Amino acid sequence: MTTLAHIDGLVAPRSVAVIGASDDVTRIGGRPIAAMLRAGYAGRILPVNPRREMVQGLPCYASVDDLPEAPDAALIAVPAKLVPETLAALGRKGCKVATLFSAGFAEVGAEGEAAQHALIDMARENGIRLLGPNTLGVYNVDIGYYGTFSSSLDTGLPKPGNIGIASQSGAFGAHLGALARDRGLGSSVLITTGNEADITVADAIHWMAECETIDVICTYMEAINQAPALLAALDVARAAGKPVLALKSGRSAVGARAAASHTASLTGDAIVADAVLADHGAIILRDPETMMDIAYAASKRVFPAQHSLGIVTVSGGAGIVASDEAEHIGLPIPTMPEAAQAALKAVLPYASPVNPLDCTAQALNDPSLLEQFTRAGLEDGGYGAILCFLTYVAGSRSMSDVILQALAPLREAFPDRIIAICALGEDEVLRRYDDAGLLVFNDPCRAVRALDAVLRLGVARGQAAAPLPEVTPVALPTETPDEAASKALLAHAGIAAAPECGVQDVEAAIEAAKGFGYPVVMKILSPDILHKSDIGAVKLNIRDAKGVRAAYAAILAAAAEHAPHAVVNGVLVAKQLSGGVECLMGINRDPTFGPVAVFGLGGIFVEVLNDVAVRACPFGPETAREMILSIRGAAILQGVRGQPPADIDALAQMLSRLSVFAAGAGERLVSIDLNPVLAMPVGQGACALDAIIELEPAEAMTDAD
16 A cells, blocks of 8 residues: 555544543543544544543543454554554554654654654554654544644634645644634645654645645645655646645755855755755745745636736835835736727826726726726736735725626636735625635735745746756766866866866976966866965966966965875966856755755855855756856846856856766765856857866775675
């Protein structure tokens, strides 16, 4: 039986045993039973407690062995020391899935972790899949099943609906469920995974992606325990057209290698996780409020193909606020066609029909204006969504009828578009708009952010995933190479470098410089000295043989002084190039997702500005081009203040080839720094002026017996 089939039993059991059942509805063993009785759970509840004959009005059994049937699921609420024998008894009885509330395992240290591993071994021996330990459990509103001891149920049960919540944290998952309930949203299923000894949040997302009643998935993650399974689950959700709204905590930076690698310092754990999860369709969020806004909008299952917003307002100021937010987050607000503007002006001469479409307070006296301006935005403007700022006017009982008469027919006439209103008022009044298919927000900026997310989802639905390039294994040297050897290795992958030559004496350096033509660059050649310029081991603008002699001596002296134990393989002489834009490319091996590529503008401030794009390897040139143009400084590459545009196509080819190289290099590849990469003007290509490849040492080989 697959994990997903087991989750069917976990979320929708026909019978459930509660081991450690309690009459006290405030205790862990009592809360689930009380909630299920209150919700009218139609399945059988089988309390187990050796000290009671009845629990909350239900017959109670002394042991698992005494149960009259094999339960579909079990809730275990006993001390950690009693869990192994409980699992063994459940296995004998034929139960296939258990929710383990009990704590005292991996979360308490090494001894608890060892106990957790032993527990999983026992569960597998008995054919049981485990949720937890240290989990708050699950609920399924549609059947009244509450396999959870969450106290959030004390303030009201969740509402049925098409939103699912998958959370590693029980308390935070229940908090999201309560937020949805209080917002009036229906979240029928909550699965909290706790320590994830067995069933993970990836399993929960995958199950929800295939569940017919769930259309939107909200998830909270603290750690990613099974990266391939998680990415596969996200892919399934994307293929099913179900948005995954993800909050991930633990936004720490990579520390160990940051000092040695520009790339490592730019690819912290959170940055990489955000980039990789987003690449597989997840919407990465920072706060629960935004999650609920987007979940609300997405739950209506309208995903326009146009990523554009029209704003209809009775207040010029509100229109500016909304359009400012749209511009800030990159949501286009195109102007109305001139003919449409003229037509609206003819209707209301003092209106502003550009976009925002300001129909002024006159629309309160003549609601037909609201209908005409909104229809024009949908019909003539072709916007994916219209946001109508109506504030407290829409919350007025007397005005709600006329506003609905104006807007509800448009919702029916344009079923593939979104109409949202920004309104304040009593819940009962505002609910009427929601019932008519109009989204309701109380803040224009929150509305814009939610609409942007849903519109982006609509556009993404019409796009095929970019094909991945073919990857072949890369033969790596046994030890970390110096710069010349690094560039030679990358050259086999099609990554160009400036003309250069490694030399072991000053006369050879002079000959090399003559061959390249002055000016030249000279630098120390050593696998042990990564930041050569920091110790004075790089010399620029060398214009004659005298300069070569002086630079050669100074470079060796700097290396001897600042890195006396470094292996020195000589001096690198290279043609000095100019006239392009300096960029950074690199690879860092993430412990969770493997090699990831980073791109940004080069120079000494790259780590301070942190204006970079990150992507998991490998990827093709089109994806690389998207990365390059996504950074804030992309305009510099496109030509500013009379400067020619850079050869972005050549940069994209190089970045793609670097990603393919990294994917084929295997786990010994730690990082690659190409900084700077010089992007020449269009048609002149790009080349790496410096290269550092860091490798794990090759394992010692022994002769076979």
